[in-house]
Amino acid sequence: MQERVFKVLEFTKVREQLLEHASSTLGKDKIKHLVPSIDFEEVVKLQDETDEAATVLRVKGHIPLAGIYDIRAHIKRSVIGGVLSPHELFQIASIIHASRQMKRFIEEFSEDRTEIPILAEEVAKIIPLTDLEHAIKQAIDESGEVLDGASETLRTLRHQLRANEARVREKLESMIRSSSAQKMLSDAIITIRNDRFVIPVKQEYRAHYGGIIHDQSSSGQTLFIEPQVIVQLNNQLQDIRVKEQLEIERILTELSARSAEHDSELTVIVNVMANLDFIFAKARYGKKIKAAKPTMNHEGRISLFKARHPLISIDEVVPNDILLGKDYTTIVITGPNTGGKTVTLKTLGLCSLMAQAGLQVPAQDGSELAVFDAIYADIGDEQSIEQSLSTFSSHMVNIVDILGRVDFNSLVLFDELGAGTDPQEGAALAISILDEVHRRGARVVATTHYPELKAYGYNREGVLNASVEFDVETLSPTYKLLLGVPGRSNAFEISKRLGLNDRVIEAARSHVSEDTNQIDQMIASLEESKRQAEIEYQEARDYLKQAEKLHHDLQKQMMEFYDKKDDMLEKAAEKAETILEDAKKEAESVIRDLRKMRIEKHAEVKEHELIDAKRRLQEAAPVIKRSKQTAVKKTKQHTLMPGDEVKVLSFNSNGTLLERISDSEWQVQMGIMKMKVKEKDLEYITTPKQAETKPLAIVRGRDANVKLELDLRGERYEDALLRVEKYIDDALLANYPRVSIIHGKGTGALRQGVQEYLKNHRSVKKIRFGEAGEGGSGVTVVEFK
Incomplete structure (x- = not known):
């Protein structure tokens, strides 16, 4: 795509805003080179990776992207044998640590929550270089200083260095505290010159201390002298410093060589972290502008719902629906200037560029955009002073270039097509250009204020008229796009609102043809009808939402009602069983008392009469079934x-x-x-x-003709299950605590089916195979609750 189009549609400004959301120079470098892709599969992948990053940010709210550095130059220098500085080595350790953190973060997120295959695949490329990271961090701190613990030799040298420095300072301290020092020294301090400890001596007392002069003040009155008594001590210090520096060089050389051994792994880490920083920068930017992931197609369909220009404040921008490429491939937007036509063009073009670059677009969910091979735009006043071209000529140069390139898979945006020349000739040219681009199958949106183009959409198949709404009452545009309604002149209404005499306005109307007046009246009627239809549509949507909410609430209430009903029935059944159990216990107690009376008092109560009384008590107690x-x-x-x-x-x-x-x-x-x-x-x-x-x-009571076992041998599977279902119900009514079902061994299919049914039965407490004397695995014993 042409770089000029990026500037005209302000894609370059979007890139500048995107830079603010990158965490490293690596991510910013990728953003600076960001351009839309024309490969459909690549665009889909770019959108998916941005959506995955947006999901991570929505769930976690953050991402571990700190500590990323561009170490590509460091890697190259180490490979050719160069010795890296402590700062450069620490940056290598830092990005290794950042890559490990990111790898663990993405893998844990992928395991615990939504699948994020693209990000998971990206971090899978990272090979954690933990040993190299620890080796560097044990030798170098965050400020780039080589630590004492980098080696035993360095630790010993540093200890000797500090001990000797203490002796030198102690010697000099005794010198500057002497009584004679006050008049011979400019100041009672110890300082350093050329890495050697010195004291400031007045010019006239230079011979008193002897030693070496290393520097003098600007006035020449003070000399910085290394006294003779500490020259040897300073020489020893210098010797230790040289050995320290040699040891540091050895350590840095060794770490640089170890880094060079992992140049390929480090290069992969740099590339992966750069890509992840870039992906999450896109997601952060989408979150800032309240963007959504568009569905992509390669059939030229565009369906943007409540689309906004991303560079206009959300509080000020007016969202618009833009539909193109399904029932019509060309839209002609007519209407007065400053009504928002150009903003609509730029919104469509910029959203298309953003989507093809993998960015989410500022529109509602469910929006759809196409992947175009090229997007062309002729927008704004681009006259060239150097070429002495007029506005019209400049536009025509662009249009000629567009006509030489456009094809069926192009999106073309014309702003004020045919403007800058004679109105009649300009309108004719505009119609001819639109016909040519439309004939080639491109998707076209053009703005114009020529009244001749208002009828264009009615005379061409696949062309739709549109306009931007203008509020005559407030004398200001609403910036709302009206699809299917051509724009009309509001000059007379505006003039009247501003106080122009009615006689003058009527005289002006008489100079306008009857056809124009009828067209304006028709457009006004269309605008009013469309406005009313939108109001009614919104009301219908509101009613639908309310009905759906009411339906959902009623369903929820019904479910709660049935759950509560079942719970109440369950509790009632339990209570009834408790009462019956108490009644049985009471009956047993009565029977025991009667027997006792018969034995003790020789009452004339027969045993069979007692048994009959007990049976009648049991039969009088109904078995209450569970509600579910x-x-x-x-x-x-x-x-x-x-x-x-x-x-x-x-x-x-x-x-x-x-x-x-x-x-x-x-x-x-x-x-x-x-x-x-x-x-x-x-x-x-x-x-x-x-x-x-x-x-x-x-x-039913215990007298019901229900056996304690059910024999299913020889039965077909379906018939057997029906018999089991009926038998369990009968056994429950008969108040049996336990029954046996004989299914035989055979293939095991019938046994498995019977046991699956019993496991899911509410009234079954436990099932088991029969004991050795009960039939073994050919019998299932059922115990009821």
Whole structure:
């Protein structure tokens, strides 16, 4: 793409803003060279990586990108045998540490939360050079000083150096504290010249101390003398310093050589950290401008919803919907100047450039943009003084260049097409240029104030008229884009609002053709209709949101109701069982008392009468079933019909089908509620027969004809499960604490199916295989709660 287009559409300013969000010179260098890509797969990947970074920032709020340095020059110099400085070596250790931190951060995020494959793949390239990092940090501190612990030799030399310096200072301190020193010294201080300790002696007393003169004051009155008595001590110090420097050089040479051994790994670390800094800078910038990830296509479709110009303050910019490339490929925006037409052009062009560069765009979620091979723009007054070109000539030079390059996969933006020349000829040229670009299949948006182009969209297939709204009441533009409505002149309305005499305005109207007046009236009607339609559309959306919220709240309340109902029934059942258990215990107590009375008092109470009384007590106690029913098994495919009784799985509640709403949705009556339910959420139970009546409840006692075991051997799988289901219900009604189900050993399929059903049954407390005398693994013993 042309660099001139980047400047015209202000993509260069976006790059400048993006620089503020980079953490290192490496990331800034990549941003400075950022250009849109024309490869569809690459653009999709760029958008995905930015979205992954945005996800990380949204969840974590930060990213460990501190301590990144550009060490590429250091690596090259170490490879050719150069000795790196302490600062350069510390920068190598710092970026190794930063890469380890980043690798661990991304891997932990990827394991704990959302998958971020691109970032995970990027950090997987990093080879942690922990040994090299520790070796450098043990030898060099953050300020670039070589530490005493870098080697034992250096530690010893530093110790000797400090001890000798102490002796020299002690000797000099005794000299400057003497009584004669006050008149012979300019100042009672110890200082250093040429790395040797000296004292400031007045000129006339130079011979008193002897030794070596290293410097003098600007006036010449003070000499900095190394007294003869400490010359030898200073010589020893100097010797130790030379050895210290040689040891430091050896340490730096060794660390530089170790760094050179890992030049390829260090180069990978630099490239990965540069790329990660760049990716997260894009994500930070997107967060700042409240941007969203656009869906990309290569069919030339553009659907920007509530799009904003990223360089205009969010508080001031007016969002607009821009749709292009589906039902129409050309938009002609007409209307007065300063209405926002140029901003609309730049918003579209800049968003397209940003998307193809991997940046998120300032628009709502769900926006879509195309990957163009080229974006052309002829915007603004670009007349050239050097070439002595007029405004019109300058525009035509650009347009000629565009026409020589444009093809079907181009986006072309024309601002004030045909302006700067005779209105009639300019309008004719504008129509001809639009026809040519439209014929080549490019996506085109053009602005103009020529009234002749208002009819252009009505006479060409694939062309749409648009305008920017103008508020006559406030005499100011609203900057709102109106698609499908051409712009109209507001000169008469504005003049009237400003106080121009009505007679003058009417006279002016008489000079305008009847066709123009009718067109303006038609446009005004269209504007009003569109404005009203947008208001009604927004109201409808608000009502829809309210209805959806109400529907959601009702569903939530129903679920809470059914849960509460089940809990209450459960508690009631438990309470009833407790009462019955107490009653049984009381009955047992009565029986014991009766027997005792019979034995002790020889009462005429027969044993069989006692047994019969106990049996009657037990039969009088109903068995209360749990409120939550087991899931109804589907035994065969059934075509749902109105009137069928079904189970709504999501609510665990039964209902009746009222009518089919669509191929996949039914209206269901659940109690007093009527709800729309997906067919996949329904389970068929039965079709009620006419005039059929059912008993409301069945209470059975121990006399019911229910055996303590169920033999399923020889049964088909489906039939066996139906028998198990019915048998468990009968056993529960009979109040049996334990039953046995004989399924045999065989292939194990029937045994597995029976046990899976029993495990999920609410009333089953425990299941086990039979003991050796009960049938072994061919029998399942069931214990009830």
